Amino acid sequence: MSASTLWKDLLHRYPPMTIEFFINSTIQLVCFWLVSAIYIFLPYFTPAFSARHKLQKQEKQPTAAEIWECFLVVFRNQVLSSSAQLGMILLDAKPPPHRFDVILPGPAEIARGAILCVFLREIIFYYVHRLLHQPFLYPTVHKPHHRFTAPVALAAQYATVTEHILANILPLALPPQILKCHAITSWVFLAFSLLETTTVHSGYDFFSGSARMHDLHHEKFVVCFGTVGLMDWLHKTGGKSVEDRRLQAKIQ
Numbered sequence: 001m002s003a004s005t006l007w008k009d010l011l012h013r014y015p016p017m018t019i020e021f022f023i024n025s026t027i028q029l030v031c032f033w034l035v036s037a038i039y040i041f042l043p044y045f046t047p048a049f050s051a052r053h054k055l056q057k058q059e060k061q062p063t064a065a066e067i068w069e070c071f072l073v074v075f076r077n078q079v080l081s082s083s084a085q086l087g088m089i090l091l092d093a094k095p096p097p098h099r100f101d102v103i104l105p106g107p108a109e110i111a112r113g114a115i116l117c118v119f120l121r122e123i124i125f126y127y128v129h130r131l132l133h134q135p136f137l138y139p140t141v142h143k144p145h146h147r148f149t150a151p152v153a154l155a156a157q158y159a160t161v162t163e164h165i166l167a168n169i170l171p172l173a174l175p176p177q178i179l180k181c182h183a184i185t186s187w188v189f190l191a192f193s194l195l196e197t198t199t200v201h202s203g204y205d206f207f208s209g210s211a212r213m214h215d216l217h218h219e220k221f222v223v224c225f226g227t228v229g230l231m232d233w234l235h236k237t238g239g240k241s242v243e244d245r246r247l248q249a250k251i252q
């Protein structure tokens with residue numbers, strides 16, 4: 001059965017919101033939970049390899065009890081967001097958040113849409129994240145996420161409910177809706193974003209050290225608020241820019 005026939009068959013059998021719920025849940029399960037589990041169990045199965053690739057020292061890593069507590073908070077957040085989505089299905093909420101056109105998008109359309117979504121996510125997440133660091137919000141809303149100064153993959157969604165909605169759900173949900181992407185493009189973007197967020201919180205130097213920036217944010221708090229570095233470059237809040245400014249201040 002071709003992808004196009006399979007898609008038509010799915011659309012014929014189920015309402016878009018139901019398809020959306022099941023595919024979103026599968027992506028969360030594979031790209032967030034399974035990948036987080038692999039990163040978290042790495043030190044137990046391959047301690048020497050894991051220690052060689054960790055960005056921060058062993059003594060700063062969270063204990064098994066802290067990781068368990070992290071799991072419970074993340075699980076609660078996922079249950080809440082899945083329940084909200086299920087509620088929308090039961091209430092027969094319309095319209096579906098993305099285009100469910102019968103004709104599937106081609107690779108070029110998917111790639112273009114996903115790249116634009118990453119760009120929009122960078123802008124939304126950066127400003128939401130800067131807002132969460134303001135004194136009137138930080139202690140009650142964002143401080144718990146900073147509990148792990150040496151983060152692990154699961155800590156990506158270790159957040160208060162308010163932060164989970166503002167910083168974890170909105171920057172992923174809004175871009176495909178604003179750009180009116182096909183549902184397939186939105187799932188590619190979601191899968192990429194979850195793989196990226198687990199990797200940048202993993203504390204490992206894999207994928208050319210892509211975790212370094214966000215790891216530095218967890219360690220120093222006042223640098224690297226974005227996801228891909230673009231907005232940090234624009235606002236001079238990247239790790240290097242802040243370091244340069246401090247050096248400059250010392251010299252003067």
Ligand SMILES: [Zn+2]
Nearest residue numbers: 129133142217
């Ligand atoms: Zn922060």
Ligand SMILES: [Zn+2]
Nearest residue numbers: 145156201214
């Ligand atoms: Zn984080």
